[in-house]
Amino acid sequence: MKHFNTIDFPSIHIRLLDGNNEADLFIFKEFLLRTKDYFTDYVNVDPTDEQVKEFFTSLPPKVLPSQKYVYGIFDRDRLMGFIDWVEDYPQKEIGTLGYFVLEEEYRGTKLAEELYNALEKTVSDTGTKIMHLTFIEDDKRAARFWEKQGYQQIDTYNGNYGKQLVAEKIIG
Template identity: 30%
Template sequence: MYSIQLIPKEKLEIILPFLKLLSPKRSIKTLHERLIEMISEKYECVGVYDQDKLIGISGMWFLTKYYIGKHIEPDNVFILPEYQGKGVGKLLMNWIFEYAKSKGCKASELNCYINNKKGQKFWENQGYELIAYHYQKKI
């Protein structure tokens, strides 16, 4: 059976291998530096465990925007490939939604890369609707 729990801030470095799988072009050093900064910005992360083995993660940002109100943004959601397709992602998202409700959130938003067709299908199956494009410009 799987367990789901918040990863304490002082142990968040355990997610670095997952972040490296998500961002193979970025160095562990860069990912670590960014994680430290994110923690100072109230970043939270939840883990899915198969006994003592971390098998999935999702970062969480809590935001308030004028057009949606208080909401949660799951970020860098990743389940190890050998656990994908087994309902682990759905369990994780259900936990996240309940946690978000307990913090007063009324909605959830997220980003999914254009070329991530498998991810898009997953998010649609979780009830998300495509409502906008996410643009980015480096300055």
């Protein structure tokens, strides 16, 4: 999945970010520092360069680097969000949405829904039939958003940030 289907917001564009590109790492780190409400680990301590690169290199078990995509969402030249997608995980025709993060001012907007719809169309066009994602149980805003997109809870587990809900949506 290399090309992302576009959306109808003239100043918004989406492109793959490259974890080996210093400029992409720099703007990604700036984004993390601006979204400390989401990345609470970085409230008191800024992320190291290694932690920033980890967003690009961390993979689930038995996943190849070629299965992972990190898309930057830009409003003109400013990174205002990102999507972390792993295709064919945990099995063929199932994909996992690791992150779908926007700066706070863009959350809960029509843009967030259109970005998600563009993602769903893109992954469906590449053969994905089911999408998985995980979010923190206490994040009621996320729960409402994902429920509105048609996701249903299929599992729970205790993670580093409390109880995690695993949800899925059949798309094809």
